Amino acid sequence: MALKRVIGALLVCAAPLLSPSARAKDVIQDAAIAALPRLTAYHAVYDLSLAQAKGGNAPASARGRIAFEFSGSECEGYVEKIRQVTELRSSEGAPQISSLRSATFEAGDGKNYHFDIEQRANRDPADHVRGEARKDSGQPLSVRLQNPAPREANLAAEALFPSSHLRRLLASAQAGGHLLEALVYDGAEDGRRVFRTTATIGNALSTPPAAKAAQVDALKNMRRWPVSISYFDADTKEDQTALYVISFELYENGVSTALKLD
Template identity: 40%
Template sequence: MATFVAPVSAFAAPPAAGTPFVAHQALYELKLLKSRGNASVNSASGRILYNFTGSACEGYTSDFRQVSELNSGEDKTTLSDLRSTSWEAGDGKSYRFKIDTRMNDGDASAVDGMAEREGDHVTVKLKQPVAKTFTLEGSTVFPTEQIHRIIAAAREGKSVLELNVYDGSDTGEKVYSTLTVIGQAITGDRKVNEPDPSTGDDGMKKLTRWPVTVSYYDKSAKSSDGGEQTPVYAMSFELYENGVSRSLMLDYNDFVIGGAMSKFNVKDSKPCK
């Protein structure tokens, strides 16, 4: 039965140049928005709790937890619990990660490793699920750098951005080809149809945000008929220039999950000396 987890990479964000960094905690409430085709998904619910701290000089730390429940009728329910902790260097050259996923009452599956940018390639060293070392293309970026480049592209007025992204998910060996579509800038004083704690925060009202949709493709997979490849999933959200994300929508092809921010807290952070 299908399950859903949000791509961790969509939440990690450093500030764009000239924008103050905000360390924060955000809570998102998940619910089913719609099912497509023959998908037998009757309901879905859950929460995402996200913590982000750090700076360009000491690196960025992200703590992410998603607990979700998916019901497909006839008492068929899948409960998933995803926990992820990562650290990424401010220059985007180093990345450490640990991801634990538990389905129903089964044993947790763990991915633990690190990646380093070395010259024209990236070297990944996994501890779990198996000890392994391998290399990736030098163009591959880590999650924080991914969002940093989206913000930079949005500031430049670009509407499309393509990146190869490695975040350590799945078995720790998957690279995603991503296609990001960036919409027109939204000023903080624009009326919001569905306000949340971020749009009500006086500090956030001064900031610009952009509607963003990131489609994630399995870089190693090929279309069966040679045609256009279908994304594994797509994530839409409004991205503030200081890295906060609101109004989430997770599209898993067969069904779509919405994530509304219910709590938002700005944390104290130490600026670089």
């Protein structure tokens, strides 16, 4: 990014008054953040179906839908809304239905994060987590929960919020990188969990996208990479199996297609 663009971003995104040394450090950090790839606002609907089943407890069939909405900028901050419904059927018994509703806001500088997440399984009472997290230079990640009960926690200082993680993933792909390891905090589960992630990035794809929804003018001639992100429990030090894996094709404007969940 040209220096003019970086300075413009710093001028528009006003910062609080700080001491000269703290202000200089924050300006350097903000310049580095502003130089990361920009993310495009978009809305997508992903239809889910069972691609492969492994193990004796694997479902016989699965279907679902994810409605995803992303908007904002590094100055306005990023708003992400997700609604997901999944139905799993085994060879015997009733179908298992789960739902997720998530609304988050992340400040453009990656220092503040607000989350409101509700999950429900079948007819069980919903698990509702709401709170905010803040990152200050040299300090632990500070989390303040409102739901399910007022509570505070200090977590790993180096953890990234989701949009910051995505921008660093894009920066790595554009630079020809193939691996990005990072701690990520998204407010999920009880709001006090940090994930250790390992992202593998393939070479830029040259073939046309298979998904019809991706064959639009807005994405035409835009670079994209195959990406797979494995999520692990950050508190467990020894080798472990990933809690889950997300694979997708990532465009250079932040749009994701060809989503796979494992």
